[in-house]
Amino acid sequence: MGIATRVVHGAGFEDLGSGAVVPPLVVSATFDHSNPGRMVYGREHNPTWTLLERAIADLEDGHGAVAFGSGMAGVAAVLALVPKGAKVVAARDSYTGTRELLLQMESAGRFEVDLIDTTDQDALGRAAAGAAMIWLETLGNPLLSVPDLARGALVSRQAGALLVVDNTFATPILCRPLTLGADLVVHSASKYIGGHDDLILGVVAARDGDLLRRLTDHRTSHGACPGQLEAWLALRGLRTLDVRLARQTASAQFLAAALAGAPGVLRVHYPGLSEHPQHGLAQSQFQGRFGAMISIELDLAAELAERFCAATRIWTNATSLGSVESLLERRARWPGDAHLPAGLVRLSVGVEDPDDLLSDLRQALVSVGLVV
Ligand SMILES: Cc1ncc(COP(=O)(O)O)c(C=O)c1O
Numbered sequence: 001m002g003i004a005t006r007v008v009h010g011a012g013f014e015d016l017g018s019g020a021v022v023p024p025l026v027v028s029a030t031f032d033h034s035n036p037g038r039m040v041y042g043r044e045h046n047p048t049w050t051l052l053e054r055a056i057a058d059l060e061d062g063h064g065a066v067a068f069g070s071g072m073a074g075v076a077a078v079l080a081l082v083p084k085g086a087k088v089v090a091a092r093d094s095y096t097g098t099r100e101l102l103l104q105m106e107s108a109g110r111f112e113v114d115l116i117d118t119t120d121q122d123a124l125g126r127a128a129a130g131a132a133m134i135w136l137e138t139l140g141n142p143l144l145s146v147p148d149l150a151r152g153a154l155v156s157r158q159a160g161a162l163l164v165v166d167n168t169f170a171t172p173i174l175c176r177p178l179t180l181g182a183d184l185v186v187h188s189a190s191k192y193i194g195g196h197d198d199l200i201l202g203v204v205a206a207r208d209g210d211l212l213r214r215l216t217d218h219r220t221s222h223g224a225c226p227g228q229l230e231a232w233l234a235l236r237g238l239r240t241l242d243v244r245l246a247r248q249t250a251s252a253q254f255l256a257a258a259l260a261g262a263p264g265v266l267r268v269h270y271p272g273l274s275e276h277p278q279h280g281l282a283q284s285q286f287q288g289r290f291g292a293m294i295s296i297e298l299d300l301a302a303e304l305a306e307r308f309c310a311a312t313r314i315w316t317n318a319t320s321l322g323s324v325e326s327l328l329e330r331r332a333r334w335p336g337d338a339h340l341p342a343g344l345v346r347l348s349v350g351v352e353d354p355d356d357l358l359s360d361l362r363q364a365l366v367s368v369g370l371v372v
Pocket of ligand 1: 070072073075137141168169187188190199200202319
């Protein structure tokens, strides 16, 4: 079945005789011991979680998936798999929350962290030696670098390391890392999977049953479980993922091309542009679509770049990404991203009319004196 069909029907569900056409939201915190699904207690089991997990496992071609209370709860569960004192290799431009947790765990003596440019094959090959886990992001945050996942899988296998891929920015519509050799795929479902900025949730898909069991046990013992409503909202969002992304990626391609070379725009980071350093790889790895995240470097100091972000009328000046409404944010405002250029603004392209999105950016550029 095609992916557009799978996002709508992948969860499947057994109706209870009502004729309902959408999956049920089950809020029960405990279950009768005689139930055939052997569900016991709401911190361990929930039928709505199960449907979401089944749908994500299907889309990612995984053995199974585990839902968590947030993307970061999923990240923490995966990092808990690393043996004490081992080495974790991750991207220098990985998501700030993941990077900060890695560094916190390193300072607590839990493991050693090697942050590298994961698009540099030689650096990856060198760093992988002796590593227990390699952590890649399908699209780096916020510079939208694209590591070679198949190569990452090869290097990980040779090193005996687990390959984890955070697929939040690409979603299974653009890329399925397990099919390229990854062991685990992490999603912040708070982003594209939910797609409406109304939930916080994480999901991790696993290649095999052993990893799945260890993650499930971690969730139960750490109480890192999702809310039932959030899981249901994620299931609802998932059903429109393909159509949302079709619009969002087409608009992003249009906006990136329009912004490249615009007055005051020093650089546009978008893998769909031929000048992107990994454009060719992105083309094959993402099956011709390049995602809906763009970063632009404006010729502005911090204060004026903040004024640009605040001057937009359709784009909202807010953190996060992946929703139907377009968001933008100056990334160096965050301590973890203070090394980035002061004028670097990350755009999460929503489903609005792309001409309106462009006009709004133009009037904001005019308002800060970049376009006259
Ligand atoms: C790439 C990526 N991974 C993980 C996370 C963490 O997800 P959550 O906010 O759902 O905890 C985020 C959040 O921004 C993210 O962008």
